[in-house]
Every structure is written in C-alpha cells, then in structure tokens.
Amino acid sequence: MKIFVAGATGVMGRRLVPLLVAAGHEVVGTTRTGEKAGMLRAMGAVPAVVDAFDRAGLATAVSAAQPDVVMHQLTDLSARDSAANARVRIEGTRHLVDAARAAGVRRLIAQSIAWAYEPGPGPADEGVPLDTAAPEPRHTLVAGVQALETAADEIEGAVVLRYGLFYGPGTWYAPDGAIAEQVRRGEVTADASVSSFIHVVDAAHAALLALDWPPGIVNVVDDEPAPGSVWLPVYAASLGAPAPRIGTGQERGARGASNGKARRQLGWRPLYPSWREGFVRVAEEWKSQAAARRPG
Numbered sequence: 336m337k338i339f340v341a342g343a344t345g346v347m348g349r350r351l352v353p354l355l356v357a358a359g360h361e362v363v364g365t366t367r368t369g370e371k372a373g374m375l376r377a378m379g380a381v382p383a384v385v386d387a388f389d390r391a392g393l394a395t396a397v398s399a400a401q402p403d404v405v406m407h408q409l410t411d412l413s414a415r416d417s418a419a420n421a422r423v424r425i426e427g428t429r430h431l432v433d434a435a436r437a438a439g440v441r442r443l444i445a446q447s448i449a450w451a452y453e454p455g456p457g458p459a460d461e462g463v464p465l466d467t468a469a470p471e472p473r474h475t476l477v478a479g480v481q482a483l484e485t486a487a488d489e490i491e492g493a494v495v496l497r498y499g500l501f502y503g504p505g506t507w508y509a510p511d512g513a514i515a516e517q518v519r520r521g522e523v524t525a526d527a528s529v530s531s532f533i534h535v536v537d538a539a540h541a542a543l544l545a546l547d548w549p550p551g552i553v554n555v556v557d558d559e560p561a562p563g564s565v566w567l568p569v570y571a572a573s574l575g576a577p578a579p580r581i582g583t584g585q586e587r588g589a590r591g592a593s594n595g596k597a598r599r600q601l602g603w604r605p606l607y608p609s610w611r612e613g614f615v616r617v618a619e620e621w622k623s624q625a626a627a628r629r630p631g
Contacts, residue, residue: 560591
C-alpha cells in the first residue's frame with residue numbers, strides 16, 4: 336500500500352517508517368523541517384516538508400501522495416507542554432482528517448493515549464468513557480484526546496491506538512530522558528497512581544499490525560499496570576538512581592489500562608510484556624552503547 340505518515344520523524348515515526356518500508360509499503364513521511372528530510376530518505380521514505388498547522392500545505396501534501404492509508408503520529412512533546420500537544424491533537428488532527436477525506440482516504444491509524452479515562456476501579460478497557468469532567472490541567476489533555484478521536488472517527492476505517500506511557504530509546508523514560516533525570520535528582524514520588532507502559536518497539540509494531548485490524552479503539556499497553564510505589568523503585572534501580580520517596584497520593588484517573596482486546600481479539604503479543612524486564616533491558620542496552628562510544 337501507499338502510506339502517508341504524518342509525524343514521521345517523531346519518537347514513534349522513526350520506528351514505524353522502517354517497519355512499513357520493510358513490509359513492502361511505499362511511504363511518504365512528513366517533517367516540519369527540511370533538515371530531517373535526509374533522515375526520512377535514509378529510512379526509505381519520500382519526505383514531505385509540511386507543518387500540521389498549515390492546513391493548505393498539508394492538504395496539498397496528502398493530495399499529492401494519494402495514499403491508501405494515513406497514519407497519524409503527530410505530537411508536540413519536546414517541551415513537555417500539555418497545551419501545545421493538545422493543540423496538535425485538536426488542530427493538527429482536524430487538518431489531517433480533512434486532507435485525508437478530500438483525497439478519498441478510507442483508512443486512518445491514529446496515535447492516542449491510554450491515561451485519559453475517567454476515574455474508577457481497576458485498569459480501564461476501551462468501553463470506559465474519557466474523563467471529560469476533569470478539572471484543569473487534566474481537562475486540556477482529555478479535550479485534546481477527545482478532539483483527536485472524534486475527528487478520526489470521521490474516517491470509516493479508522494483505528495485509534497490508545498498507547499501507554501512510552502519507554503525505550505528517545506523517550507522521556509529513556510536513561511538519558513527527562514523523567515530519568517528527575518528520578519536521579521529524587522524529584523519523583525512513588526505513590527498510588529497506576530500507570531500502564533509500552534515499549535516504543537511494541538508501539539510501532541502495533542501500528543504496523545493495525546493496518547489489518549478492524550476499525551475501533553484499541554489499548555496498546557503492556558500486561559502489567561502498576562502503581563508508582565511498585566514500578567518506580569524498579570525503574571530507579573535500573574538507572575542506578577537513589578530509591579524514590581514513597582507517597583500515598585493518587586492522580587485523578589491514574590488507573591492503568593487493559594490490553595485484553597489487543598491480546599484476545601486481535602492476537603497482539605508484546606515483545607516486552609512487562610516494564611519489569613523492559614526497564615532493565617533498556618538500561619543495559621543504553622549502558623552498552625555508551626561504553627562502545629567511549630574513546631579507547
């Protein structure tokens with residue numbers, strides 16, 4: 336197939352594009368800057384330099400590509416700015432869906448998140464509503480997710496992948512990432528908030544498989560939702576960081592998510608079934624690569 340990947344040089348796009356190319360698909364990938372066009376060519380994709388907020392430019396790029404499928408991997412995570420990322424989900428998605436519909440695209444794979452569910456007991460499945468009644472600052476996050484998923488649903492063959500927290504190379508939870516640095520400084524408390532994680536390799540593989548999945552929403556998370564009091568000490572130890580402070584608080588809606596639909600109905604199997612081994616393997620690989628880069 337011919338596939339248009341919006342956000343092809345982001346954390347997910349950099350892993351997804353090579354998988355699509357290796358599977359025999361023809362890929363057009365977007366980047367906001369011409370400097371990254373070479374990266375896309377090296378991955379085997381045709382670059383399209385366009386900003387998601389440029390409605391006309393994005394429409395032209397999609398029309399020129401004439402794709403069979405559009406894959407929405409647009410994010411704005413560099414500054415950890417929830418409002419900026421919500422704007423991408425709202426405006427960027429609106430422009431992308433309109434461009435896809437104008438080009439006659441009938442299949443969309445969209446990146447969403449699995450921590451916007453309303454509060455309740457236990458891990459949330461796909462039938463749990465989004466937390467639209469949340470106060471700020473969570474309201475901004477949920478509003479962005481709701482806008483993205485509502486717009487995506489205008490494409491009859493849309494699959495929305497609600498991902499857990501990304502970890503692995505290039506993410507905030509990578510050993511050289513922003514969260515890792517906070518943990519090393521003792522700034523993160525291990526409390527009762529439950530999180531679901533997903534290694535970026537598994538996230539990208541799920542997006543590839545979703546080309547053949549039926550339309551709908553799918554949680555893409557690992558097998559073990561866990562409170563911070565459980566996962567954060569393991570994560571800190573993998574980094575060689577001090578043990579975190581233990582707290583009793585819980586963030587609103589921090590209940591984790593279930594991957595039952597992906598596993599039982601769609602046959603998805605993560606390479607990293609749990610963050611327990613995943614954190615350790617990522618840290619070991621990072622240390623090995625760092626040692627290999629040292630002179631002498």
